[in-house]
Amino acid sequence: MRRHLEFLEESGHLFVANASGLIAPEKTESLQNQSMVKLRSTDSRDSADNETRRSLVSERGEFKRSAKDKALALEAIAKKVSNCRLCRLCEGRTNAVPGEGSATARVMFIGEGPGATEDELGRPFVGRAGQLLTKIIESGMGLKREDVFIANIVKCRPPENRDPQPDEVAACLPYLNKQIEVIDPEVIIPLGRHSMREFAGVGEKDTISRVRGKVYPVHGRSVIPTFHPAYLLRNPPEKVKVWADIQLAMKELGLPIPKQNGSTP
Numbered sequence: 151m152r153r154h155l156e157f158l159e160e161s162g163h164l165f166v167a168n169a170s171g172l173i174a175p176e177k178t179e180s181l182q183n184q185s186m187v188k189l190r191s192t193d194s195r196d197s198a199d200n201e202t203r204r205s206l207v208s209e210r211g212e213f214k215r216s217a218k219d220k221a222l223a224l225e226a227i228a229k230k231v232s233n234c235r236l237c238r239l240c241e242g243r244t245n246a247v248p249g250e251g252s253a254t255a256r257v258m259f260i261g262e263g264p265g266a267t268e269d270e271l272g273r274p275f276v277g278r279a280g281q282l283l284t285k286i287i288e289s290g291m292g293l294k295r296e297d298v299f300i301a302n303i304v305k306c307r308p309p310e311n312r313d314p315q316p317d318e319v320a321a322c323l324p325y326l327n328k329q330i331e332v333i334d335p336e337v338i339i340p341l342g343r344h345s346m347r348e349f350a351g352v353g354e355k356d357t358i359s360r361v362r363g364k365v366y367p368v369h370g371r372s373v374i375p376t377f378h379p380a381y382l383l384r385n386p387p388e389k390v391k392v393w394a395d396i397q398l399a400m401k402e403l404g405l406p407i408p409k410q411n412g413s414t415p
């Protein structure tokens with residue numbers, strides 16, 4: 151067992167307790183064993199009610215850490231991501247994109263994977279879609295971009311911006327799950343269908359259009375899937391739906407909804 155744990159730790163898929171506040175191996179093992187989780191929409195008619203999904207996301211508040219320890223833990227994860235070669239996506243990357251934002255964020259936005267600009271700069275959501283996401287956060291939520299945490303399901307750019315493949319997602323997800331555990335956000339907003347499927351417990355055929363507009367309670371967190379900003383750039387009229395989803399998130403966070411000047415962000 152010890153050798154197995156050492157292998158996982160070396161490969162970046164086990165984060166052992168140390169000064170940076172990461173968790174003990176036995177705790178990680180218990181999390182990895184807690185595999186089948188029933189997820190429910192607040193709308194009992196939703197088909198997600200019948201879906202059982204694998205989730206490694208920890209229970210909210212399960213691991214208490216100071217802000218400093220959280221920041222150190224996120225740095226340690228980012229370092230592992232930058233050196234990671236666990237899937238083929240490492241071969242074409244310029245930079246890995248671990249994610250960025252507040253270590254104590256109350257809300258996390260999670261996209262699918264880095265694009266060209268993100269790969270070039272090593273930062274998430276900094277292209278045109280990222281500018282729109284920043285506008286949603288700042289104008290729509292009245293927060294600063296640095297108040298939230300922004301990450302992706304896969305941390306390296308898929309070639310030609312293709313969809314991440316299941317084995318790539320499986321290889322990369324432990325990093326994201328660890329970031330969620332460390333930050334411990336109240337609200338998770340998956341952006342786009344790949345991200346939504348990892349968190350909202352929906353089926354392969356479910357689309358964002360079908361499952362958005364609802365709050366999915368997952369381990370004490372509120373998961374609120376919505377459209378990817380890149381989709382909104384191609385379909386501006388859909389912004390009104392994202393605005394509705396953002397208002398749901400604000401309600402979950404107990405924050406006032408900023409007044410809009412008659413338009414969506």
Ligand code: SF4
Binds near residue numbers: 236238321
């Ligand atoms: S996508 Fe994730 S698992 Fe694959 S090489 Fe990059 S960091 Fe590692």
